Amino acid sequence: MKSNLNGEILDRLYKKIEERKNNDPQKSYSAKLLKKGSHKVAQKFGEEAVECLIECATKNPQNLISESADVLYHLLAMWVITDISPEDVWAELHKREKISGIEEKASRNLKSSK
Incomplete structure (x- = not known):
């Protein structure tokens, strides 16, 4: 792993999602998602998690990397909407x-x- 890529990126992404939650939903995916409520955020997390599982099962590393990033984003969105x-x-x-x-x-x- 590259030394300049670490867990701090998750903290930064969390802050960015939190900052955007009150933005215009027409201009921010985070705002649009969060305005739909916790059920929608949880649903999106579940969808991305299933996609991640499929990529793992089919042994497609590049797609698994991409889906993993989606899972992490939606996990952070769940934290934001539940004040964790x-x-x-x-x-x-x-x-x-x-x-x-x-x-x-x-x-x-x-x-x-x-």
Whole structure:
């Protein structure tokens, strides 16, 4: 991976989506999407995720890269519309990084059974 390309791009994209949410929907895809509400944003994320899965299953790396970018964009749009900040998600990932995936999943199952 190139050193100048890192996770900070997600923070910048989140801020750009957040800034554009009140823009003219005729001039901004982000504004148009967000004005349609959380159900539409979630639907678009799902559509892009399915397209990503198809590209993975058909082993088409270039299309998978493109669809992955679409998935990330729509994930960030979901965060914006639900007032979740990237820092919230980074903190959760940081917390999970300290324990194994099996332990983390087991702890979630314990919480949901209470």
